[in-house]
Amino acid sequence: MSVYTTVTLEQVQQLARHYQLNVTGLTPIQAGIENTNYFVQLDNQQQLVLTIFEEMSLIGINELIPLLEYLKQQGLPVAAPLGDQSGQVIHFMHTKPAQLAPRLMGQPPMQPTVLQVSEMASTLAQLHITLRTYPLHRDNNHGQVWWQHSRDELMPVLSQPDQALLLQIFAQFAQVQQQYPERPSGLIHGDLFRDNTLFDGNVLTGLLDFSELAYDELLLDIAICLNDFCSQWPDVALDNEKAQAFINAYHQVRPLTMGEQQALPTYLAMAACRFWLSRLQVQQRNQQEARTGEHILQKDPAEMRTMLADRLHSPFFIHCAE
Ligand SMILES: Nc1ncnc2c1ncn2[C@@H]1O[C@H](COP(=O)(O)OP(=O)(O)O)[C@@H](O)[C@H]1O
Numbered sequence: 001m002s003v004y005t006t007v008t009l010e011q012v013q014q015l016a017r018h019y020q021l022n023v024t025g026l027t028p029i030q031a032g033i034e035n036t037n038y039f040v041q042l043d044n045q046q047q048l049v050l051t052i053f054e055e056m057s058l059i060g061i062n063e064l065i066p067l068l069e070y071l072k073q074q075g076l077p078v079a080a081p082l083g084d085q086s087g088q089v090i091h092f093m094h095t096k097p098a099q100l101a102p103r104l105m106g107q108p109p110m111q112p113t114v115l116q117v118s119e120m121a122s123t124l125a126q127l128h129i130t131l132r133t134y135p136l137h138r139d140n141n142h143g144q145v146w147w148q149h150s151r152d153e154l155m156p157v158l159s160q161p162d163q164a165l166l167l168q169i170f171a172q173f174a175q176v177q178q179q180y181p182e183r184p185s186g187l188i189h190g191d192l193f194r195d196n197t198l199f200d201g202n203v204l205t206g207l208l209d210f211s212e213l214a215y216d217e218l219l220l221d222i223a224i225c226l227n228d229f230c231s232q233w234p235d236v237a238l239d240n241e242k243a244q245a246f247i248n249a250y251h252q253v254r255p256l257t258m259g260e261q262q263a264l265p266t267y268l269a270m271a272a273c274r275f276w277l278s279r280l281q282v283q284q285r286n287q288q289e290a291r292t293g294e295h296i297l298q299k300d301p302a303e304m305r306t307m308l309a310d311r312l313h314s315p316f317f318i319h320c321a322e
């Protein structure tokens with residue numbers, strides 16, 4: 001996060017009484033940009049994460065509770081939120097929905113190894129397969145309709161070269177979608193960046209932040225995750241060895257269609273574009289609402305703009321073993 005809603009230790013202790021838990025400490029979490037999160041220390045040495053939802057509707061929040069429970073039961077490393085003594089999961093703090101979930105151990109892989117990349121990709125494929133039969137339809141709030149809308153809204157404030165770049169990717173994307181129609185859809189995570197995962201060595205211990213979960217193209221999820229896990233940080237250029245390892249590992253669990261393989265280079269560019277647009281929007285909002293301070297994280301839109309240009313100018317052509 002960022003901490004938008006400040007809570008006191010006493011307020012969290014009061015919340016924890018519903019769960020018959022004793023809270024001894026509270027630490028704001030700076031990572032993340034949508035919700036307010038705190039690590040919560042219990043007197044029995046366990047730790048929880050308190051999330052105060054800043055944006056998501058109550059309907060959306062309630063959809064995720066059984067979904068996370070289902071994923072946990074299927075063996076995926078997710079933090080299903082806790083029910084209190086009466087089974088209630090969502091409480092309210094400062095009129096906003098709030099939940100407690102177990103803290104998963106591990107660290108986000110800031111410079112992922114090839115093994116971590118492969119582990120991420122095979123888990124992503126597993127996630128897509130596991131969600132195939134899950135009975136939920138949820139539109140993507142940051143899907144194609146939103147891309148077009150936010151592009152049109154932002155156009156007037158962008159420089160001429162930025163406008164040209166946007167027009168180029170949207171035109172190329174429309175063409176590729178028409179050319180390669182064989183692209184399966186399903187429920188996707190929608191935001192699997194490194195900072196929404198935790199690793200202990202090469203073991204993936206946490207998939208976090210399902211707030212963008214929605215019905216959309218699986219290839220979009222692959223492109224979002226691959227872009228972030230397989231870049232040569234701090235440079236955004238693609239690391240070809242990692243990208244190929246990602247594709248191999250994913251393909252072994254859920255074979256990519258020919259359409260997906262051919263469309264991937266353009267999807268990588270569009271995935272970067274989607275986050276360029278959303279970061280520009282967040283930047284505008286933070287300025288308009290004067291949301292600043294040491295606990296407010298602002299991700300750099302320029303990074304995604306550079307990534308978009310890179311993916312367009314140096315496309316990554318994949319090879320999938322038969
Ligand atoms: N269950 C959890 N276990 C461990 N760390 C967590 C957990 N939930 C959140 N975090 C930490 O909090 C950060 C922000 O959480 P996230 O859900 O991504 O918030 P936001 O919705 O604001 O992006 C994560 O990057 C991670 O460091």
Ligand SMILES: N[C@@H](CCOP(=O)(O)O)C(=O)O
Pocket residue numbers: 001031032033034035191193196209275278279299
């Ligand atoms: N991953 C997105 C921002 C979404 O932030 P999160 O903290 O809610 O995961 C980006 O990098 O722009």
